[in-house]
Amino acid sequence: MATVDLKDVKKVYAGGIEAVKGVSIAIPDKELCVLVGPSGCGKSTLLRMIAGLEAISSGTVSIDGKVVNEISPTDRDIAMVFQNYALYPHMKVYDNMAYGLRNRGTPKAEIDSRVRSTAKVLELDHLLDRRPRELSGGQRQRVAMGRAIVRNPKVFLFDEPLSNLDAKLRGQMRVEIKNLQRSLGVTSVYVTHDQLEAMTLADILVVMNAGLVEQMGAPLDIYEKPASTFVASFIGAPPMNLMALGRDGGQPHLADGAKLGVEPPAAATTLGFRPEDALVLPPDAKQGGFVLPAVVEAVEPVGAESFLHCAAAGSRILVRVSGRATAKPGDKLAVAANSDKIHWFDASGKRV
């Protein structure tokens, strides 16, 4: 039961690499904060600074209102699930889970009851006598979770805990982690580069880029109002269609000179709309607003939906249609989007 506060946290590695360039995040009690971003943007570094595994170059990290910069990981009362699980190979599952409790001098009987009840919740009870190498990847992942949960720490930290699992198991574990985190009510920080995990798990979503926070907020707010072209193309799958605007003599147009049909804000230089917000119309549709003639280049049927890769106004765009697509490569059609589903970005990539 704790809040986690980061204030202008920076990390400079030996050799001058600036991995985190000033990040401030306030995570309320019991909430799950997801850090998402491309590889190398400093997510793990930030998480490791919260854990105390990495020295903080400047700024402060507070847990439960107390600055912990100088407190060793041993005394921060946090638990962490590592990407490679980091189970102790020479200990049985039971001892892996009991290790943290033993180190903190918990009475034996209590250790036993806590380990067993946690194992039950995670369906690990029949595996307690095995060693990590005798477990499947999914089972190891659960043991790693169990080892974190059993301690009942102030904060959970997860560094891409599901990235070594197959897609189906990942989906299951995602739901399970969310449920566990809710029911235990432990403040958590979760690092991933999977935007689906990020969207579904987060109470607070933090999109990072090159050591800085690009945007922070509720996942759906970010989805609906991405603060920059970077966020727009990172959150949402498949990513948002982005098209550059040209302006000769004040008249905005697309790359091939086509008129827009809608009036962009003055500063806008990029237009964006999501594949799922695009409407497919017949090629000769007489409709006002934002309509582009397009040629289908490829069709990807996924089952419940299909994706049309199209060439339109000198760019390539992606359109989502539900169910089975009737269009074939080479077909001509028109792609439209409602004006309230169109996002505008300025020259620096910021939303306008």
Add this chain to the structure above:
Amino acid sequence: MTPRVVFPNRVLPYLLVAPQLAITLVFFYWPAGQALYQSMLKEDPFGLRSKFVWFANFEKVLSDPAYMNSIKVTTVFSLATAIVAMSVALLLAVMADKVVRGKGIYRTLMIWPYAVAPAIAGMLFLFMFNPSIGTLAVLLRKAGFAWDPLLNGTDAMMLVVTAAAWKQISYNFLFFVAGLQAIPKTLIEAAAIDGAGETKRFWTIIFPLLAPTTFFLLVINTTYAFFDTFGIIHAVTGGGPGKSTETLVYKVYNDGFVNLILGDSAAQSVILMVIVIALTAVQFRYVEKKVHYG
């Protein structure tokens, strides 16, 4: 599995291994056979005639209190050497692992003693601890220790153990450094987060995970102390004072080449041979594959 290489030629493979075989035959099997044969002979005091006596020499050796003493000396010496050499090396390796700057220099310097010949190492320690001229002996005496390895058996034992262990520390250090590097950093981090302080982490995580290395080194060090320390003992104590540092190997030399009791000496070397074979078997059986976590 890698595919087997097959020589189409039937003679060539034998020709290729022939030099190795010849060397092994001439320098190992032949003397070993000789020793075996000699261990069953009894010579007259003048070395003129000998008599085949079956296992009488073995009976005599094994019932000799001096031999029993030598077994005890060897056990104490080997264990002490192995333990000292390994614990000092482990301590140094753990320290070196923590050094951030100049890691390579530390490691390189640590390896040098291994290149020193045993007899030279022995001489170094002999001089340093010589009761009348040794620098360190003076310091010891000033610190209030009555230090005299020339008269006191325990002091002599400590001296040869120190010299023998010192030489072996480099070797052990190298293996421990490699062993430490093989332990994933995240395990140590996980243990830290799990509330284990540095000492606790060492004993509950690092030390158990080093078990394969430790076991391997234990065998190697014991073998070393048994068989490769002749030079040190010869140079430092000559087995004395009395027989307090006369190891099995040294006794073979003493009985055979100094006292010329060839039959006894040969019987002792056969016993040593059996011990070597046993140690090697242990090493092959366990060290090569066992004690691995994965």
